[in-house]
Amino acid sequence: MRDVPRPGREPGCSGATCGHQPGAPSIPAAKQGPALAAPVPSRGLPPQMVVWDEPSFQGRKREFTAACDSTAECGFSTVLQGRLLHSGFQGQQFVLERGEYPCWEAWSGSNAYHVPRMGSFRPIACADRRESRLALFEHENFLGRKGELRDDCPSLPALGWAGSAVGSFLVRSGAWVGSQYPGYRGFQYILESDSHAGRYPHVRHWGSHAQTGQIQSLRRVQH
Amino acid sequence: MRDVPRPGREPGCSGATCGHQPGAPSIPAAKQGPALAAPVPSRGLPPQMVVWDEPSFQGRKREFTAACDSTAECGFSTVLQGRLLHSGFQGQQFVLERGEYPCWEAWSGSNAYHVPRMGSFRPIACADRRESRLALFEHENFLGRKGELRDDCPSLPALGWAGSAVGSFLVRSGAWVGSQYPGYRGFQYILESDSHAGRYPHVRHWGSHAQTGQIQSLRRVQH
Numbered sequence: 035m036r037d038v039p040r041p042g043r044e045p046g047c048s049g050a051t052c053g054h055q056p057g058a059p060s061i062p063a064a065k066q067g068p069a070l071a072a073p074v075p076s077r078g079l080p081p082q083m084v085v086w087d088e089p090s091f092q093g094r095k096r097e098f099t100a101a102c103d104s105t106a107e108c109g110f111s112t113v114l115q116g117r118l119l120h121s122g123f124q125g126q127q128f129v130l131e132r133g134e135y136p137c138w139e140a141w142s143g144s145n146a147y148h149v150p151r152m153g154s155f156r157p158i159a160c161a162d163r164r165e166s167r168l169a170l171f172e173h174e175n176f177l178g179r180k181g182e183l184r185d186d187c188p189s190l191p192a193l194g195w196a197g198s199a200v201g202s203f204l205v206r207s208g209a210w211v212g213s214q215y216p217g218y219r220g221f222q223y224i225l226e227s228d229s230h231a232g233r234y235p236h237v238r239h240w241g242s243h244a245q246t247g248q249i250q251s252l253r254r255v256q257h
Numbered sequence: 258m259r260d261v262p263r264p265g266r267e268p269g270c271s272g273a274t275c276g277h278q279p280g281a282p283s284i285p286a287a288k289q290g291p292a293l294a295a296p297v298p299s300r301g302l303p304p305q306m307v308v309w310d311e312p313s314f315q316g317r318k319r320e321f322t323a324a325c326d327s328t329a330e331c332g333f334s335t336v337l338q339g340r341l342l343h344s345g346f347q348g349q350q351f352v353l354e355r356g357e358y359p360c361w362e363a364w365s366g367s368n369a370y371h372v373p374r375m376g377s378f379r380p381i382a383c384a385d386r387r388e389s390r391l392a393l394f395e396h397e398n399f400l401g402r403k404g405e406l407r408d409d410c411p412s413l414p415a416l417g418w419a420g421s422a423v424g425s426f427l428v429r430s431g432a433w434v435g436s437q438y439p440g441y442r443g444f445q446y447i448l449e450s451d452s453h454a455g456r457y458p459h460v461r462h463w464g465s466h467a468q469t470g471q472i473q474s475l476r477r478v479q480h
Contacts, residue, residue, distance in 0.1 A: 131412035133439035133473040134421045140438040186409045188479055189354035198357045215363040216356035218441050250356040256411055 083155065089137040098155075126243045127222050129158070129211045129255060158209050158255055160228040166208030166254040168225065173201035174236045186253035189216040199247035203240075205232035209255040212240065216250045223249070306378065312360040321378070349466045350445050352381070352434045352478060381432050381478055383451040389431030389477040391448065396424035397459045409476040412439040422470035426463075428455035432478040435463065439473045446472070 087093040128141055135141045170190075172178030178201060187193060190200075200212070205227040214220025223240040226232065234240060237247040310316040351364055358364045393413075395401030401424060410416060413423075423435070428450040437443030446463040449455065457463060460470040 129440060131439040131474070132415040133412050134414075135438060140443060141440075186476065186479075188476070189356050191357075192355040192479070215358060216354040217352060217364075220363060251354070253409065253411070256409075256415070 091136065127224055127241050129222055129224055130155075131256070158224065158226065160207075160209050160226050161255040162208040163254060163256040166210065167206040168208075168210050168252065169204040169206065170195075170200045170249075170252070171202045171204070172196075176202050176204060176235065183210075183252060188218065188251050188253075190250050190252065191216070198250050200249040201247060202236060203232075203234040205229075205234070207232075211253055211255055212249040213251045213253075214248050218251050218253055224255075314359065350447055350464050352445055352447055353378075354479070381447065381449065383430075383432050383449050384478040385431040386477060386479040389433065390429035391431075391433050391475065392427040392429065393418075393423045393472075393475070394425045394427070395419075399425050399427060399458065406433075406475060411441065411474050411476075413473050413475065414439070421473050423472040424470055425459060426455075426457040428452075428457070430455075434476050434478055435472045436474045436476075437471050441474050441476055447478075 083098045085096045085098070130141055166184065168183045169176075170181045170183070172180070179196070181190075181193070181195060191198070203210075203212070203225050205225050207227050209227065210225040211218070212223040212225055214222075221243060223244060225234060225240070230239070237244050306321045308319045308321065353364055389407065391406045392399075393404045393406070395403070402419070404413075404416070404418060414421070426433075426435070426448050428448050430450050432450065433448040434441070435446040435448055437445075444466060446467060448457060448463070453462070460467050
């Protein structure tokens with residue numbers, strides 16, 4: 035990792051710790067998303083994210099400690115030294131925990147469309163490993179069969195949940211990530227107890243990239 | 258899903274519930290890996306996997322209930338209605354829980370190379386959600402700093418684990434999946450208490466696709 039001068043602050047970025055991909059890919063093919071390196075962080079630090087604009091922690095470097103609405107002007111792609119992060123104000127969402135992500139594939143997962151660029155990010159404030167509770171419902175508006183979770187669930191069908199879709203969620207405490215496929219694969223959807231009082235009455239409330247209610251795994255976001 | 262006649266048994270396949278990709282991709286571009294559909298399974302069923310050789314549960318269908326060393330002759334690509342499965346006798350590994358995987362991307366995750374074909378599979382017998390314990394060590398042969406896990410860990414760095422690599426594992430009970438990146442992303446490595454007495458003294462013991470000791474998340478394999 036080269037030691038490079040930090041660029042000046044661009045408008046729209048006050049510092050941040052979360053990642054989100056815009057809906058319309060427009061990144062040159064050569065840009066595979068950058069990378070992130072983390073010296074061993076101490077626990078108890080506020081959210082922090084370090085970004086390089088090339089893979090394997092090369093190129094220009096930038097640090098963020100708060101939410102950022104748009105990284106577009108900055109020219110940066112990805113991130114992540116920080117703590118619980120969430121990519122998200124529109125388009126695909128990515129929940130990012132502390133660690134190293136040397137290239138775009140490291141944080142993108144098996145998503146349907148690949149955009150090696152993160153547009154915005156913010157911390158996940160309500161994550162609470164010790165006390166995470168969520169209710170899921172067969173139908174929208176909290177109707178139909180109900181399930182309650184307190185632990186990570188890599189397969190809703192294995193627990194007896196009929197079908198591969200969920201109609202609505204009620205997040206009682208903490209923050210959760212719902213995933214399209216078993217084993218936390220596919221599209222991710224952040225579900226937070228402090229967002230609209232934890233109420234997600236319809237699939238459209240999970241995010242603009244949620245085209246269906248398909249959810250087959252759910253896990254807690256942990257500090 | 259079309260109802261198609263079941264093909265005859267090919268040599269080498271006695272029925273199976275696990276998935277593994279061979280090291281050398283040789284699949285036509287049009288083959289995106291097949292799909293899987295699961296009617297609501299009852300708990301307590303033995304491992305079972307249903308495979309289609311085209312995405313979205315189309316094409317020829319085949320059912321497996323035991324390990325299969327090689328699906329190559331069968332011409333099938335992917336799977337999964339079954340329970341805890343593990344892809345693995347060589348090459349990339351994929352731990353597959355019960356549910357629907359309509360295409361290759363649904364089970365492949367964000368791996369370094371994409372081979373939309375599964376070569377072999379077997380059940381994960383020792384998985385035990387209620388009692389899963391694992392020890393991780395900084396160096397090989399169980400030396401150096403040690404950590405103990407009883408719960409899923411989406412970020413080893415967040416727990417204070419210095420660096421992004423692990424030297425060796427001792428699986429005390431149950432089965433675990435180690436992943437290259439945080440949030441259970443990247444290459445997966447199955448770690449089982451009933452494999453070599455749960456001892457993984459060196460990175461080469463995690464699987465032939467393990468080129469480095471990079472592990473940043475670990476989770477229990479659950480029934």
